[in-house]
Amino acid sequence: MLIGLTVAAAWPPVSMAQSPAIYAPTLSVPSPVVSRPEETTPPKVTEKVIVNPGEVSGRAQVVSGDTLRIKQVTYRLWGIAAPPMNEFGGYTAMQGLAALIGSQTVICAPRKGVFRGGLQAAQCRVAGGRDLAADLVRRGFARDCPRQSGATFASIERTAVVDVAGGYKLPDECLAPY
Template identity: 35%
Template sequence: MALFLGLIVIVGIVVFAFLLRQSSNDAPPPHSTKPRSAPSRPAPITRPKGETQPFDAQSAKSVHEERVLTGSAYVTDGDTIKIKNTQIRLFGVDAPELNHPYGKKAKWALHKLCKDQTITAKISDEDEYGRTVAHCYLPDGRDLSAEMVKQGLAIDWPKFSGGRYASLETTDARKKLWLADARQKGRMHVWKKFESRQEQ
């Protein structure tokens, strides 16, 4: 019986010490005068009724705030530039890769358009490769994507542009830029065959 009572007293002391420790952890420090407040949460973004963000569910994620970059452009290839260390993919068009037919010509045509110009890039999306996608304009308001299509060195990519540049395509553009056309139509085996021939 004495053993049983001793055990109950020990358990009681342990429980009391545990509860005392818990309540002291919840109490503010003795010298603190600031009341505790709940962590603040950012206010939800509200948009006017009917306004939507540009978004392609398959390969892009929406950029919530409109961002605009301006500056001189370093041309990477026929549909990609860099402004202030941000790599930017021209909206809605596809130009040949550098190692594909007309790839270098497309790069130099875009370089000629951008040389000594301040480019304005209105950022709209991010593509599946993490590149920023933007509508890019020359100081006189010309759209770089449209200019590349008019020169026959890029083709409209309707999946992303909604056909915005299709009417600007030259008559032989899809034949000339057949690898870009094959990519748009999902015929990647054509690309792989071309690439394997280049490696030999």
């Protein structure tokens, strides 16, 4: 008598070499969680201004054609004289100085000498290195103050293109003693 026995085919039907995935366990490796630091905006890069000891730098407020204020201290530009605000050319000279400075940082080095009103004399330049006094004389907004500057700006004054301050009489503090 035969009992209904069937012989099953050999398991696995294909060789392991042909199908390794059947016998290889599948491992699920979670991807690592990488925490990123909070993104912040980079710091604003500002122009580096080199200031020597004794110099003052900052945003300047123009007072007149040859006077400016930095950090509550008022300086008169060394070696030049511009018309005062109540004389012809004074307002134009002030506008000329303001245009030369614009939004740039101004660096002033105090010099020997005190002007009328007790103002400190200072040689001032913009951060790019341009001397403000020389530029004012070159553009005709101010005149050389020979007693103070030793005629430093005299040759520049002779070649000025515009002569706003030409009719301006120099104050006594700029004239050599007679």
